[in-house]
Amino acid sequence: MKYLSILTSLVGVALGARPFLDVADTGLEDYLVGSGNWTEGTLPSLQDMRALPDFEFSAKQVLADEDWAFYRLAAGQEWGYRNNFDVWGKVQLRPRFMTNVVNLQDNIGIELFGYNFSAPFFIAPAAQAGYAHPRGELNLAEAAGDENLLYNAALFATKTIEEIDEVKRGDTWNGRQVIFQQIYTNNNLSITWNDLDRAKKTGAGAIVLTIDTPGNSVRVRGARYSGQDYWEIFDEVRSRTDLPIILKGIATVQDALEAVERGADGIYISNHGGRQLEFSPSPIEVAYEIYRNAPEIFQKVPVLADSGVRTGSDVLKLLALGVKAVGLGRPFMFANVYGYEGIIKAIRLLKNEIIQDGWNLGIGSLEDLEPSFLNLNTLAQNVNLLDN
Numbered sequence: 001m002k003y004l005s006i007l008t009s010l011v012g013v014a015l016g017a018r019p020f021l022d023v024a025d026t027g028l029e030d031y032l033v034g035s036g037n038w039t040e041g042t043l044p045s046l047q048d049m050r051a052l053p054d055f056e057f058s059a060k061q062v063l064a065d066e067d068w069a070f071y072r073l074a075a076g077q078e079w080g081y082r083n084n085f086d087v088w089g090k091v092q093l094r095p096r097f098m099t100n101v102v103n104l105q106d107n108i109g110i111e112l113f114g115y116n117f118s119a120p121f122f123i124a125p126a127a128q129a130g131y132a133h134p135r136g137e138l139n140l141a142e143a144a145g146d147e148n149l150l151y152n153a154a155l156f157a158t159k160t161i162e163e164i165d166e167v168k169r170g171d172t173w174n175g176r177q178v179i180f181q182q183i184y185t186n187n188n189l190s191i192t193w194n195d196l197d198r199a200k201k202t203g204a205g206a207i208v209l210t211i212d213t214p215g216n217s218v219r220v221r222g223a224r225y226s227g228q229d230y231w232e233i234f235d236e237v238r239s240r241t242d243l244p245i246i247l248k249g250i251a252t253v254q255d256a257l258e259a260v261e262r263g264a265d266g267i268y269i270s271n272h273g274g275r276q277l278e279f280s281p282s283p284i285e286v287a288y289e290i291y292r293n294a295p296e297i298f299q300k301v302p303v304l305a306d307s308g309v310r311t312g313s314d315v316l317k318l319l320a321l322g323v324k325a326v327g328l329g330r331p332f333m334f335a336n337v338y339g340y341e342g343i344i345k346a347i348r349l350l351k352n353e354i355i356q357d358g359w360n361l362g363i364g365s366l367e368d369l370e371p372s373f374l375n376l377n378t379l380a381q382n383v384n385l386l387d388n
């Protein structure tokens with residue numbers, strides 16, 4: 001017995017110390033090498049992309065080192081970045097069988113602020129799509145439009161708000177594709193008010209105000225503006241636009257509660273893909289903290305979330321806790337090395353995974369999802385409870 005338990009603990013250590021795979025191994029590289037007609041450093045064919053991590057492999061082959069580094073980078077020693085992926089393994093699924101799942105394929109759409117979208121995921125705002133493709137953000141907007149997906153454009157884009165507006169598809173949502181516009185506040189607030197006007201003029205459906213970067217003076221200088229705190233800036237932005245405002249970068253239940261109390265129309269859980277504060281929590285940890293302390297938030301406002309989402313089951317896990325829509329940043333940036341077709345393929349792969357995993361989980365629509373589909377015991381060990 002004694003030896004057995006020593007052995008068991010050694011195995012545990014070995015498993016715990018398994019190397020972190022920077023890109024999930026989908027078998028792509030083995031396949032390409034085995035095919036005998038792929039050369040390292042060249043773009044694999046689009047038809048060989050079978051899951052979202054494949055696009056990361058492809059992008060690494062062809063992007064300039066500096067551009068690859070910008071897309072892939074994360075903060076510090078990248079603990080937060082790794083945790084965004086490792087955390088999924090702490091939440092097992094609890095499938096129910098013999099349930100009615102036949103209509104799931106027609107029931108994966110969502111509604112946000114009166115706009116209907118075809119899937120519960122969206123393209124998160126990420127700067128500089130032009131590094132991957134000369135048409136940059138235009139590919140993202142067009143593919144999202146054709147797939148009826150939400151595109152959340154970044155302020156720091158390689159195309160202007162107006163250029164992106166020009167390619168919006170005209171035949172959806174009563175005549176016009178709707179995108180959401182991300183903004184950072186500028187030290188010179190007249191620039192920010194101008195950004196809001198431009199978003200409004202081009203028909204943005206909502207403003208996504210990113211709040212998790214006060215430490216980056218190149219970006220959000222707002223936190224230092226005239227000694228104002230960020231909530232005062234939010235109040236000012238609130239008073240300047242009648243568009244719904246979603247606060248992006250929520251990492252605690254306290255900030256979620258304050259955001260809702262101050263009139264945010266939506267909140268967006270994110271650790272910026274691990275790019276800002278290294279030891280900030282993954283989205284499912286934050287969603288769980290909110291669920292345990294203030295579950296009413298999920299009813300009061302739509303809750304969005306991103307960081308580390310790569311598969312259909314990742315999406316389903318966040319939705320089961322009450323998240324309405326889930327964003328992906330890097331995968332779409334990487335898919336853009338194939339241009340428009342790459343984005344379309346990435347969207348369809350993830351839609352298909354959601355449907356297949358949803359069938360196997362035993363749901364007939366997204367409304368069927370609830371926390372009991374998850375084993376949350378491991379997350380419970382870590383959760384902060386407000387009342388103790």
Ligand SMILES: Cc1cc2nc3c(=O)[nH]c(=O)nc-3n(C[C@H](O)[C@H](O)[C@H](O)COP(=O)(O)O)c2cc1C
Nearest residue numbers: 071124125126127154210272273307308328329330
């Ligand atoms: C290259 C890159 C640029 C980004 N630029 C922005 C930005 O300008 N504004 C913003 O709010 N978030 C930005 N983000 C964060 C994304 O919106 C999103 O939170 C993050 O990518 C999600 O993590 P994921 O890449 O693991 O999906 C950026 C992310 C990446 C990868």
Ligand SMILES: *[C@@H]1O[C@H](CO)[C@@H](O)[C@H](O)[C@H]1NC(C)=O
Nearest residue numbers: 031032034035036037038045
């Ligand atoms: C070799 O490359 C061609 C052209 O890219 C492709 O159509 C074919 O499927 C590849 N062969 C294998 C075995 O992968």
Ligand SMILES: *[C@@H]1O[C@H](CO)[C@@H](O)[C@H](O)[C@H]1NC(C)=O
Nearest residue numbers: 109111114115116117173174
């Ligand atoms: C959105 O979908 C709902 C039901 O799925 C429908 O009743 C509503 O009319 C749709 N709204 C728009 C603007 O298309």
Ligand SMILES: *[C@@H]1O[C@H](CO)[C@@H](O)[C@H](O)[C@H]1NC(C)=O
Nearest residue numbers: 186187188189190191192194
């Ligand atoms: C703020 O931005 C506006 C608009 O670009 C510009 O006219 C003004 O000079 C700027 N103010 C300062 C103090 O830089």
